[in-house]
Amino acid sequence: MKKVTEGLKAVAESVALCRPDVISAYPITPQTHIVEELAQIVADGKLKCEFINVESEFSAASTVLGASAAGARAYTATSSQGLLLMMEVLYNMAGMRLPVVITDANRAVSAPINIWSDWQDAITVRDAGLIMMYAEDNQDCCDMHYQAFKIAEDPEVQLPVMVNMDGFILTHAFDPIDFPSQADIDKYLPKFKPLDFLSANNPRSFGLMGGPDRYLETRYAMAETFKSITPVILKAADDFKKMFGRYSGGMIEEYRMEDAETVLVSMGSTISDLKEAVDTMREKGKKIGVLKIRILRPYPAAEIKQALSRCKRVICVEKAISLGGPGILAAELKSAIYSNANKPEVSNFIIGLGGRDVKQDHIFELVEKAEKGVCETEFIGLDMKLVEEMDK
Amino acid sequence: MTTQTAENVKLFNSGHTACAGCGLALAARLVLQATGPKVIVVNATGCLEVFTTRSPQTAWGIPWIHSLFENQAAVATGVEAALRALGRGDEARVIAWGGDGASADIGFGGISGMWERYDDVLYICYDNEAYMNTGIQRSGLTPFKGHTSTSPAGKVSLGNMKQKKNIPAIAVAHGLPYVATATVAYPKDLERKVKKAMEVRGPRYLQILVPCPLGWGHATSDTISMSKLAVETGLNPLFEYIDGKLATAMTVKQKPVEEYLKPQSRFKHLFRDAAGAEQIKLIQEIANSNFAKFKVEAVK
Numbered sequence A: 001m002k003k004v005t006e007g008l009k010a011v012a013e014s015v016a017l018c019r020p021d022v023i024s025a026y027p028i029t030p031q032t033h034i035v036e037e038l039a040q041i042v043a044d045g046k047l048k049c050e051f052i053n054v055e056s057e058f059s060a061a062s063t064v065l066g067a068s069a070a071g072a073r074a075y076t077a078t079s080s081q082g083l084l085l086m087m088e089v090l091y092n093m094a095g096m097r098l099p100v101v102i103t104d105a106n107r108a109v110s111a112p113i114n115i116w117s118d119w120q121d122a123i124t125v126r127d128a129g130l131i132m133m134y135a136e137d138n139q140d141c142c143d144m145h146y147q148a149f150k151i152a153e154d155p156e157v158q159l160p161v162m163v164n165m166d167g168f169i170l171t172h173a174f175d176p177i178d179f180p181s182q183a184d185i186d187k188y189l190p191k192f193k194p195l196d197f198l199s200a201n202n203p204r205s206f207g208l209m210g211g212p213d214r215y216l217e218t219r220y221a222m223a224e225t226f227k228s229i230t231p232v233i234l235k236a237a238d239d240f241k242k243m244f245g246r247y248s249g250g251m252i253e254e255y256r257m258e259d260a261e262t263v264l265v266s267m268g269s270t271i272s273d274l275k276e277a278v279d280t281m282r283e284k285g286k287k288i289g290v291l292k293i294r295i296l297r298p299y300p301a302a303e304i305k306q307a308l309s310r311c312k313r314v315i316c317v318e319k320a321i322s323l324g325g326p327g328i329l330a331a332e333l334k335s336a337i338y339s340n341a342n343k344p345e346v347s348n349f350i351i352g353l354g355g356r357d358v359k360q361d362h363i364f365e366l367v368e369k370a371e372k373g374v375c376e377t378e379f380i381g382l383d384m385k386l387v388e389e390m391d392k
Numbered sequence B: 001m002t003t004q005t006a007e008n009v010k011l012f013n014s015g016h017t018a019c020a021g022c023g024l025a026l027a028a029r030l031v032l033q034a035t036g037p038k039v040i041v042v043n044a045t046g047c048l049e050v051f052t053t054r055s056p057q058t059a060w061g062i063p064w065i066h067s068l069f070e071n072q073a074a075v076a077t078g079v080e081a082a083l084r085a086l087g088r089g090d091e092a093r094v095i096a097w098g099g100d101g102a103s104a105d106i107g108f109g110g111i112s113g114m115w116e117r118y119d120d121v122l123y124i125c126y127d128n129e130a131y132m133n134t135g136i137q138r139s140g141l142t143p144f145k146g147h148t149s150t151s152p153a154g155k156v157s158l159g160n161m162k163q164k165k166n167i168p169a170i171a172v173a174h175g176l177p178y179v180a181t182a183t184v185a186y187p188k189d190l191e192r193k194v195k196k197a198m199e200v201r202g203p204r205y206l207q208i209l210v211p212c213p214l215g216w217g218h219a220t221s222d223t224i225s226m227s228k229l230a231v232e233t234g235l236n237p238l239f240e241y242i243d244g245k246l247a248t249a250m251t252v253k254q255k256p257v258e259e260y261l262k263p264q265s266r267f268k269h270l271f272r273d274a275a276g277a278e279q280i281k282l283i284q285e286i287a288n289s290n291f292a293k294f295k296v297e298a299v300k
């Protein structure tokens, strides 16, 4: 059933369809409507679920960690400062192999405090052991949530999954959303059957200390799991398509790349901007395409290597920065394609931080710059007058 | 000391790596002896967690989880919520516990949140009066003038400047139906309080003083006598608050604080000169005011 819905409310409704047993989240812009809407859904008796109000994101993450360890399907959502406050818990949750689903409304990180969109928040937790999905639009985002629970709870996976949606650009956009029926979702996503959980009927200890004699092996086991997650992610999307008729999946997505000499690489809603610009440039005869990274963890290195095996030039368009370091997407991408015979040049640009509008002209500008020579972490869209003023 | 029944050996097994004379290990065993097996325990990082689990071994015979140093309360909330959501409410009661550092300092925000939510969780603070697991640093429950590695006695300092943070009073202020203090020298009292706490629904708080020979600097054979003296001097009064009212306070024959302070190397700087003697007077005043506050009849 299609219904014009705000992004956050659409996510809340999708999460409710997944029948979580325990929800705990804390308000922060631009995520707040998710926690409010879920609170209302529970208050209206539409979802039988323990909705727990807590005093911080740190406790929200800890609450869902505890719930998951006790065998419940658990969900939380956050953004920016809230995600950073959860950081310690997220590492712990992943290390304990707890299949919690988390939505992050991607937002800039303070200082200066800024409630608008970029990817800096989630990028800081990319090494924590979460599966990380990036939505291009709100339908994609809703479909990711149904799949996220399925992937997280797969006996071969047992890891938390984070669904990322760009703050405001997606969170506050109204789009027609196709919601599956409860009966169909119940079929697609049956009740959570944890492998192991806290129970007085089977007293076991969780979260033991692992000294130098065991820690390495524990981390190795996680690293190995990450190597085998891709088929589970792909299968979740295939099963979804069989049931609901639309494909929302893949580790990466290629757009107009058949004969592309130049490929723009990015994630999230920025992909829509890039596709539009590519259409314009194609009309003018430029052989250019877009590569979307849909899943950041596990990093789809093999898929990226293959997709970029014919082009001459790769341009990473990034909404986060490693201060004092290389472009984040670019660095990972370069290592993925290092042995490609075509040896494309790789440029990267920082764009749209803190909610700065990404204009079509900005995209044309960065392509032009990259064509003149390789660019490294170059900022696009700067107000140079303001930069000079700040210098003084 | 308690007698070991088959049951308590099963719930808290020996073979762990606590120091000799550790009051904390003793307290944990006494608590589980009182609760029985139908509990799920959430344990904060600290000595108890470290000396009872070293993967793949565990001393625990009850379902037990350790997550972080400061999230034990919220994890317990989640466990308790899950049991309710999954229709397993009768399976077990939830207990969260941590040291004085985890409870009075870094995890306190979460505990306050849990109390305010009125979750059905028994919270136990094992108070050994410092961060022992990391090498005896001060906490909010380190006693006045106690020496620790971060409140050291030195040429111009006589140890910890602050009095113990009054967590039981803060617990009462949260509207908890049951708040109590206990210590290992009085195992019957401790067990009674745990049992009483388990009869009550909602958030409950129990603070158990656990002597630590390593951190306090007393003989390993003096654990029980230190625990007893802490009560007898009035420095660690044993009481119960039920529904916000003082319900019981243990009556003792009052002893001068020196008897408690002297055998512990963490107070030895107070016995050197007149300046130290002045501080002992202040400590005696703290003890006296405790006696007055809890209407403990000091049997002369």
Ligand SMILES: Cc1ncc(C[n+]2csc(CCOP(=O)(O)OP(=O)(O)O)c2C)c(N)n1
Binding pocket: B024, B045, B046, B047, B048, B069, B070, B098, B099, B100, B101, B102, B103, B126, B128, B130, B131, B132, B133, B134, B139
């Ligand atoms: C966030 C964080 N900060 C610091 C530590 C280091 N740390 C582990 S246990 C501990 C002290 C524990 O003290 P307490 O809670 O009193 O327990 P005890 O060991 O004394 O029983 C500290 C500082 C940590 N694990 N996590």
Ligand code: SF4
Binding pocket: B017, B018, B019, B020, B021, B022, B023, B024, B025, B047, B051, B128, B132, B133, B211, B212, B213, B214, B215
């Ligand atoms: S340091 Fe103290 S609390 Fe820790 S195990 Fe040793 S005696 Fe027990």
Ligand SMILES: [Mg+2]
Binding pocket: B099, B100, B101, B126, B127, B128, B129, B130, B131, B132, B139
């Ligand atoms: Mg301590």
